[in-house]
Amino acid sequence: MTALRRIAAVAAGLGCLTLLAGPASAASTSGDNPTTQISKVATSTGAVQLTFSAGNLPAGSRLDPASVTVTADGQTLDATATVAGTTQGPQATPVREVIIALDVSGSMKGDGIAAARAAATSYAQNLPQDVRVGLLTFSDTATLRLTPTTDRAALTTAVSKVQAGGGTALYDGIAAAAAAMDALPADAVRRLVVLSDGDDTSSTHTLADAIAGLNKDKVAADVVAFRIPGNHAVLNQIASASGGTVLPAASAADLAAAFKAAAAAFQQQLVVTVQVPASLAGRATTLQVAVNAGSQSVSATTALTLPEVAAPATRPARSVSAPAGSIGGTQLWVIVSLVFVGLFALLLYALLLPTLNRKRAMKQARLTEISRYRVVGALGAEPADRTALAGTSATHSPITQATLSVVDRAVRARGQRARVVEELDRAGLRMRPEEWIVLQLAVVVVGAMVFALLIGVVGVLVGAVLGWLATRVVVRSKISRRAEKFADQLPDTLQLVAGALRTGFSLNQALAGVVREGTEPTASEFARALGEVRLGAELEDALDRTADRMRCEDLHWVVLAVRISREVGGNLAEVVTTTMRTMRQRAELRGQVRVLSAEGRISARILTALPFAVGAVLMIFRHGYLSPLVHSGIGIVLIVTGCVLLALGSFWLSRLVKIKV
Numbered sequence: 001m002t003a004l005r006r007i008a009a010v011a012a013g014l015g016c017l018t019l020l021a022g023p024a025s026a027a028s029t030s031g032d033n034p035t036t037q038i039s040k041v042a043t044s045t046g047a048v049q050l051t052f053s054a055g056n057l058p059a060g061s062r063l064d065p066a067s068v069t070v071t072a073d074g075q076t077l078d079a080t081a082t083v084a085g086t087t088q089g090p091q092a093t094p095v096r097e098v099i100i101a102l103d104v105s106g107s108m109k110g111d112g113i114a115a116a117r118a119a120a121t122s123y124a125q126n127l128p129q130d131v132r133v134g135l136l137t138f139s140d141t142a143t144l145r146l147t148p149t150t151d152r153a154a155l156t157t158a159v160s161k162v163q164a165g166g167g168t169a170l171y172d173g174i175a176a177a178a179a180a181m182d183a184l185p186a187d188a189v190r191r192l193v194v195l196s197d198g199d200d201t202s203s204t205h206t207l208a209d210a211i212a213g214l215n216k217d218k219v220a221a222d223v224v225a226f227r228i229p230g231n232h233a234v235l236n237q238i239a240s241a242s243g244g245t246v247l248p249a250a251s252a253a254d255l256a257a258a259f260k261a262a263a264a265a266f267q268q269q270l271v272v273t274v275q276v277p278a279s280l281a282g283r284a285t286t287l288q289v290a291v292n293a294g295s296q297s298v299s300a301t302t303a304l305t306l307p308e309v310a311a312p313a314t315r316p317a318r319s320v321s322a323p324a325g326s327i328g329g330t331q332l333w334v335i336v337s338l339v340f341v342g343l344f345a346l347l348l349y350a351l352l353l354p355t356l357n358r359k360r361a362m363k364q365a366r367l368t369e370i371s372r373y374r375v376v377g378a379l380g381a382e383p384a385d386r387t388a389l390a391g392t393s394a395t396h397s398p399i400t401q402a403t404l405s406v407v408d409r410a411v412r413a414r415g416q417r418a419r420v421v422e423e424l425d426r427a428g429l430r431m432r433p434e435e436w437i438v439l440q441l442a443v444v445v446v447g448a449m450v451f452a453l454l455i456g457v458v459g460v461l462v463g464a465v466l467g468w469l470a471t472r473v474v475v476r477s478k479i480s481r482r483a484e485k486f487a488d489q490l491p492d493t494l495q496l497v498a499g500a501l502r503t504g505f506s507l508n509q510a511l512a513g514v515v516r517e518g519t520e521p522t523a524s525e526f527a528r529a530l531g532e533v534r535l536g537a538e539l540e541d542a543l544d545r546t547a548d549r550m551r552c553e554d555l556h557w558v559v560l561a562v563r564i565s566r567e568v569g570g571n572l573a574e575v576v577t578t579t580m581r582t583m584r585q586r587a588e589l590r591g592q593v594r595v596l597s598a599e600g601r602i603s604a605r606i607l608t609a610l611p612f613a614v615g616a617v618l619m620i621f622r623h624g625y626l627s628p629l630v631h632s633g634i635g636i637v638l639i640v641t642g643c644v645l646l647a648l649g650s651f652w653l654s655r656l657v658k659i660k661v
């Protein structure tokens with residue numbers, strides 16, 4: 001009886017092969033009765049692509065893609081092959097997936113569960129490599145132990161952990177396995193191998209539910225009837241309803257043969273691409289595909305009409321090749337850009353050189369004018385080069401004069417001259433407003449040109465905005481640094497003033513000493529205040545204007561102390577000394593706060609600059625990576641949104657780390 005059951009199992013396994021049969025003809029070769037077929041034939045200009053399948057191969061045999069040979073009418077054709085599952089595109093073979101559902105109820109304890117583990121592992125090893133294998137166990141409940149995968153080692157590990165115990169939830173296991181393959185593509189090959197040794201005892205699903213789940217997802221179920229005498233009606237019903245087969249296994253020794261027969265249902269597949277020669281184009285012929293599988297060769301044939309071959313391209317007219325070292329398109333753009341930048345720099349230099357010379361002359365003229373209203377020697381002797389410059393006159397070319405004149409009229413018409421003058425004065429830039437505007441325009445043009453070369457048309461706007469922002473940052477930075485330097489020097493300045501007041505000097509004389517002995521920007525700012533006093537202004541008003549110009553709140557408090565001292569009397573030197581001490585203490589506290597908040601400020605700057613730095617690196621080294629951002633509507637929206645969010649985040653960080661003392 002046992003021998004008869006083995007023969008029946010092998011016969012049933014061979015019958016499973018018909019489930020995957022295609023329309024192409026098949027041929028058999030010598031060996032262990034392998035079956036072959038050609039399916040999914042597709043033609044294109046000059047090429048044929050087909051799927052070669054082979055089943056019932058000897059254990060351990062694999063189709064060798066490198067050995068594929070294709071012949072037609074006695075002529076060997078150029079052909080390449082890849083293992084199914086590794087090919088992409090419309091000719092890729094369908095996904096093939098199988099779940100092993102093992103009965104791990106209490107009746108499987110002992111040699112039964114051990115034989116089931118060995119048979120399941122051997123089954124997976126006999127499957128083609130592209131077939132995904134999963135593991136599901138059912139006793140009182142159904143549990144998916146391993147999601148279908150091509151990793152055979154993972155399956156072996158999962159199978160080794162299976163233990164027997166509990167009831168038999170056969171219907172729940174079948175329903176759960178079918179549901180696990182529900183998300184596969186419509187053309188996927190789904191299969192279920194069920195090992196059961198008894199009737200269902202604890203399922204929440206019915207037999208009808210299990211069969212409906214298999215039919216819904218088109219899952220073919222092969223059922224291994226383990227140690228079940230006679231024909232098992234339920235298992236037969238499950239297999240026949242789903243298009244599967246019942247494989248009897250009377251003992252633990254028969255399980256391996258039953259699982260081997262189930263594995264034969266999956267064929268090994270190769271995707272073969274054949275190049276059609278011009279001599280066979282358009283002819284009806286028979287293709288024969290032969291592949292080595294271990295020690296034997298398997299083959300199959302199919303009849304088809306070979307496609308036409310593309311006509312050879314007409315030979316282009318012979319052109320004179322460029323000599324070695326000639327300039328290409330990209331190199332030409334780079335050279336032209338460099339030449340343009342060089343010419344623009346020379347023009348800018350020609351425009352601004354007379355202006356720079358005149359700036360020095362005007363500065364010397366102002367100092368000379370102020371010196372007429374001071375005590376001789378109060379400001380000290382001027383350097384020899386400044387004295388020499390006083391007699392020089394700036395020369396202007398017609399282009400320079402015309403450009404500056406047009407810019408000056410535009411600035412005056414917009415009412416912006418006073419604002420620009422104030423900014424330049426606070427920043428310590430001794431330039432006329434029109435000169436500064438011309439310099440800004442030059443930076444904007446250069447920035448627009450550079451970014452246009454890097455990222456295209458959008459770069460014109462980006463470069464222009466960044467160039468304008470760069471000039472604004474420079475001015476703001478110089479104003480901030482000059483104001484901070486003035487505030488840092490103020491306590492030392494007040495100490496010098498207090499010392500001069502104690503020795504009997506007046507406040508004006510003490511400030512003249514500060515101008516003579518002090519450093520920039522304190523010396524020039526107090527010199528300007530003394531110049532205003534000599535022209536008729538009140539000293540307190542002149543110092544208030546200096547405090548406003550330098551944004552120095554401490555100097556306002558000093559001026560207030562001077563006003564009160566002059567109105568009510570008192571020792572001005574002591575008042576100045578007390579103010580100076582208070583400032584030093586505040587400066588010390590301010591320094592401590594800056595040290596404690598340094599990490600936050602540095603982090604804020606790094607986080608703000610990081611997107612721009614990464615964008616610049618990608619723009620230089622991976623320009624194509626950023627192309628969708630600047631050449632698509634959604635990309636531009638993302639850039640604008642990112643800039644807005646970055647600005648909001650930078651503002652928020654700046655508020656967090658700014659502590660006013």
